[in-house]
Each structure stands twice: as structure tokens, then as C-alpha cells.
Amino acid sequence: MRTIDHTHDPAARSWVASANAAGTDFPVQNLPFGIFRRRGSGEAFRAGVAIGSEVLDLGALAATGAVTGEAAQALQACTQARLNAFLAMGPAAWRALRHALFALLHEHEGAAAAPRLRGCLLPQHAAEHALPVQIGDYTDFYTSIHHARTISRLLDPAGELPPNFQWVPTAYHGRVSSIGVSGQTFRRPWGQSLPAGAATPRFAPCARLDYELELAIYIGVGNAQGEPIALQRAEDHVFGIGLLNDWSARDLQFWEMKPLGPFHAKNFATTLSPWIVTLDALAPFRTPWTRPADDPQPLAYLDGPANRQAGGLGIQLEVALETARMRAAGRAPHRLSTTSFSHHYWSVAQMVTHHAAGGCNLQPGDLLGSGTVSGPVQAEAGALIELAMAGSEPVQLPDGEQRSFLHDGDAIVLRGWCTHERYVRIGLGSCRGLVEPAHSAAWPA
């Protein structure tokens, strides 16, 4: 578990003025990591840290020599085009660099360095991002009981939770090659589905395209094959958290997924937010992790006092939809739902421990999706299929539009943030992706 220290001091301010603005995602208490370059520059990608409305260029910072000691080694790893080497260094290195960056950006402590460091800042609107890590493996969980209950009922009116749901932090392996960073556009997938009442399937563009609101969990330190990770040490293996949109083709999914799970329904695209908020930054927003007393309690390998006391994460989440019409009219995206990760049935630590429990080796840069984050009421659903009840209750939008599933030209924007009465608000930034029309190729080509 990470500790609260001077970098969480709510009174701390930065000499970067925008970092002190009310409502910013990126005050000096946050300091999330991403990979960027000047938009359209053809420069090498390197790591940056978001501060207010700016990016602090860690490649340029390393060249100044302003950082020394253990933090300098960590900073050197951040000059590469992906964060994997930095993530592999572990919690002490992550904390050392956080402390050094906090000091340099602090309005008083960093005052002397500020003139030199101004040259290392780039406005965020002038940056373009790449994926923050080279992802070795991507695992998607299914760990919101509210989402699972609703999906079970939509599949079958008498549907119950899967019998293993309250025992196993359910997960399946996902596709790495089609993961993109915020701003990703992708074609509506083709695939097989079985239309209602039909005897044979059809192959056609997806007619029930959906999003899924998830957290992205980044593995920092791995484990050797065959070596488990004890629950009380699981978070030492986690670097931080981002946002993930697990785009889903529901008509394809419900035809293909028995018995081996989703495949075409998910593997055409997955979108990540550019910034990884560290578990260090999230320390003030930890919550107890508890289950209703009447529910089965976790097996011993998934239970422990640290997880019970602070295994939860109080992250607020929001999904917004921008239709082509809204975009043309210059309108802001329309909020579809808000929810919180505090509703989640399994904790991040439990996911990590369960993943490694059988002997599977995790590696620096591996990505875990939390599974759709849905709350206990329909308005807190993290997927359109839940909000619109599989099309039976279309979602009403401004200007007379409505949606049961996504249309071509629709963009989905995810956001996340944490608030606490005694600490400064921090945010995860946003994750945006846009649906393009299906490939027009006649089949068979």
C-alpha cells in the first residue's frame, strides 16, 4: 500500500499556474505519466508528466541535469519511447521520481529551478500521445456485480449471476494489437450474429455496437512464472491507473461467446487514456473493501486486513457521447452516466493476486481492464446495453436524437476523477474514441 506524505499536502501549489486552477485534473499532487511528442513533429516519443494544462517533458528534463540521485536513474528510464523500463523499477523508484518532480514543480521549493524548467513544458493541446507502455498481455476482468447481474438478465430473463462470480474475479485474455490511445478511430466491425428467430447466422456489420467504461490497471513489477503474488503485496506490483474503453459488438458477442468467451466482439479496438495516475497519487482516495455480510466471503488467498481496510479506490467515472450532429453543431458531448469504482465487487489487489495465483507470470507493462464499472442503479451503468436495456429503452439525447446502440460517427468520452474533503481533487484525464463506418468490401472479396 502507498502512504500519504507531503506530496498530498492540499496546500501545495505549483509555479505552473494552470496546475492551481480549480477543477484541474492535474494539480501538483497528481503528476501522472504518459508518452508524448510535439503534435505532427515526427520527434521521438518520450515520457511526460501532466501538470495543469502543460506536459513536463521528461526527456528534456533529464538533459537539464536538474534531477539527481535515485530519481535521476528513474528519470533516465523515462527518456525511452515506452514506460516499461520505468515501470519495471518498482515502488521505490516511482516514489523517488514523484518526490523529485513534486519538489521541482512546487511553487516555493521549485522556484529556483523554474526558469530552467519552463523550457521543458509543452501545452497539452500541442502534444500527441502514443500508448504509454508496450503491452505484453492484456487481461480483461468482469468484476462488477451490477454489470454482471444486468447482462445475465438481458441474456435470459431468468438469468442469474454465474455461479462462480462471487468466488472468482472472472477474467479473460484480450487482444493487444488493436489497443489504441485516446483519439483512436476504428471501423465498425463485421462479424457473425444470429438474428432473432433466424435458423442460420449472418455475416454483416455489427448492429449492436457498444462501449464499456473500465479502469486500466498497469502492472509495474512482474512475477516469475510459477511464483504467486500474496494479496498483501499485490499493489507493490501495480504502477497506476488509467481509463479504458472496451468497445463491444453485442450481436457478435452473444452468438460467439459460448463456450470460449468474447473474441470478435472485443478484438477490433480498445481505447486507453494517455495518462497513468500512480497509486502514489491515489493514496488519499483509498476506501475500505467490504462485501455484504450475506454474500460469500473471499477464499483465504483473496482475503486480508490491508485489502479490507483500504483495498477500494474512490474513483468517480463518467461516460459522455458526442454524436456527429452534436459535433457539427459545436455542442459539448452529452453525459450518459456517472458511477464510481467503489461499487466494484473485486479489488485491484484481488485481481492481481488471482491472476498470478495459478503460476501465470505478469510483466512490466501488462494491462488489466477492471471490467465494466456499473453501479447499483441503471443510471450508473457503464455500458449502453444496460442504459438502454438492450434497445427496449432507448436513451434520449438533446435535439431529438436517441440511441439504443452506437451509430457511425459517434464518439465516446470517458472521464475519471477523485475527490476528498481533506485533499485536492485529482483526475485521470479523458479517453476518447470514434466509430467509423464499417468496411465497404463486398464479401467474399
Added chain:
Amino acid sequence: MRTIDHTHDPAARSWVASANAAGTDFPVQNLPFGIFRRRGSGEAFRAGVAIGSEVLDLGALAATGAVTGEAAQALQACTQARLNAFLAMGPAAWRALRHALFALLHEHEGAAAAPRLRGCLLPQHAAEHALPVQIGDYTDFYTSIHHARTISRLLDPAGELPPNFQWVPTAYHGRVSSIGVSGQTFRRPWGQSLPAGAATPRFAPCARLDYELELAIYIGVGNAQGEPIALQRAEDHVFGIGLLNDWSARDLQFWEMKPLGPFHAKNFATTLSPWIVTLDALAPFRTPWTRPADDPQPLAYLDGPANRQAGGLGIQLEVALETARMRAAGRAPHRLSTTSFSHHYWSVAQMVTHHAAGGCNLQPGDLLGSGTVSGPVQAEAGALIELAMAGSEPVQLPDGEQRSFLHDGDAIVLRGWCTHERYVRIGLGSCRGLVEPAHSAAWPA
């Protein structure tokens, strides 16, 4: 589709004498690619080609300057520690290098070069292998109708094929990090299972450990995200074929897999053979791909004349078990079953086209598992659960041993080969893996 040419001439012999031995897997007509170095040397890994009982060191060959033209470019890509760059070059480059190597190793054409090339040979027993490619994504198919029928019945006596089986080349994403090369040892996994009659699951070492006999299919050339691959061009994207053991924890699998598929049951280890036999080498062994007339025929995107005429691959396969007792007694492994990939319900081309059909991008070095290869009769089953009918008919071994599932110390050896009355036999080599005892850690640690 690859064509038959002079490199398949059954009269061709090599100046490497062991390549002309009856029954060798690696005559001059084969020329499979792998990654190796001198055992225990700490040298850099580089590509080699198997010839008889030797490895031709492609790094050393490149240094001789004996290869020129288009083949020299391909050879240069083979000096790297993984084959990905070579695989990305495509069928023309693969063929150019095959033709050049064939000429150099041919007993007449290569006679002049032989003295120089002898220094590029290393006995296979003196080589150690690494994975042949950096695997970006691993997809495991489920495409043997005989395996699927038996598994459905073992799960439920009234069990039928999944309704989508004859329409969809079923697949799920697998774990890359735990894939190892032949010689891999791994610990028996822990995991959750629901003992018969129990109300709650237990967490314990797997009690029903199994293997699965599969082909490994290596993607050479990829496709862009959102761009499908037409069936008649699908094999242009495939470099070659190896052997794959998809180790499976059946007790874990049957508890966890509804609704999202296998996870712990598969992700602790997967073993690959060291050599990739190219589709060029396999050209003489193509077979028609047909379905019983009463079965549903494939949808249009999965159907075409080239696939019908020669979509099949006549690869013979064998599974052998070496128990600790056999090993101690110096006995050869005991053959458990033999079968053929010609029984398979979906072809390699159909797997590739289906995989990309939704927009998923394949990349050089991606790995597809064919799914368990089982024939129409029990003796041709590709998994122990089928041979032993989930423990109800234990397999009898020499010396009074028997197996319902694998014991600690058991090694499984897969082999594959092709024969044809008019062509020289070629082989895939072997794929060996060994089960070690489960981790002894008390839980929770």
C-alpha cells in the same frame, strides 16, 4: 497457396549426410527455421535452419557472403534474435531464401560451397533454443469437431456441439507471457475448482492436469486494423507451422470458464516446438478441405475454391508420455495416441480470414493454436481427458502404471510429420514439456 517446385524433388539429396537418412524430419526438402545458440554458451541467439541432425547457423552463413541478391536481404533478417523481421518480409522473400538454402545444401549444386559451409553447422544436440518469434498476440482455436463433441459430452451427458461450432471457427485469446520453447518445465498450477457435490469452491493444486495436441500457426505478414483478409489470400499471411502443447487444468477450467472462457486453466504454461516448417515445405502435403454434405456449409467469407481444393494439411501427429519411472528406467516415452490434422473441421486459411474479418489486426509473429487435434475415434484423441474419458477409463501404461490425468514428473512429447507416396517425408520435430510439483507456499502467504 504455395507451389511445388524443384525444392520438393524427391531425388534431391544433401551433402549433409544425416539429411539423407531414412526417417529424418529434416531432409533438404524441409528446411525449417528456428532460433538457437550453442548450448550454455551465452552467445546471442540467431536463426538457424535444421538440416538432418545439424543446425545451419544463418548468422554465420550471412557472414560468409555465400548468399546474394533477394535471398541475402532475407538472410540478414535472420541474424536477429527473433524471426519477426524475416516473417514480415512475405512469401517472395521466404521463397528466395528457401531456394538459396536448398541450392547451398544440395549435394551437387552446393558441392562447391560445402567446405565453407561446414563451419556453419552445429549438431542439434549441441544447440539450445529460444522461442522462434516475439509473439505479439496468441489466439487459440477450438476447431476439431471430434474434440468438441467429446468435451461437450464429458461436461454434460446430453451435451451437444455448441450451436455456433459449425459456423464460427471458435477462438479465444491466450496468454503470451507463459509460452515457452520445447524443454519447458512448469509447476502444476493452483486454482479454484468446485469438487463434485461441494457447495463452495476450493483453492488447491490442479488435480486434473492435461495436455492438448495442437498445431502452432505463425503469422508472417499482418493486416492493418480494420482491413479484412480475403480467404483466397489468407495463406499469404502464414509463414509456417509448428507443434503446440496447450497444457490445461481441467478442474479449474470447468469451474471458471462460464461465461468468459478458460483463463487460469490455460495461462500457466504453453509449449512450442523449436522449428517452424514453412508452408513452402508443406506444399506437397496439401489436401482437399471438404465437409460432409449434410453439415452446414461455411458462410461465403469462409468459402472458396482454393480452400476446397487444397485447404487441408496432411500432417500426422503423435503424443507420447514419459513418466518419471520410465525416465529412471531409461525407457522411451510411451505413445498415447496418433492422429492427423486432416480430420480438422476448419482450415488454417479459414482461421486467418475469420480472425481478421472483424477488423482485428494480425502482426508478424502472432501465434495461432489450431485447437486440440482429435480424430473421429477415441484412440485418435489429442487430450488425455478424451483418452481416459475424464478418469472413467484410465490409460494403461507399461510396467503397471496408469493415468487419468498427468502426475508430477510426467513429460509429454508431441511429434508431427508428413508423408506422401511421391514426395520425401518431412517432420515438424518434437515438442517436450515436463510437469513439476505445485508451489509449496502456504496460502495465504
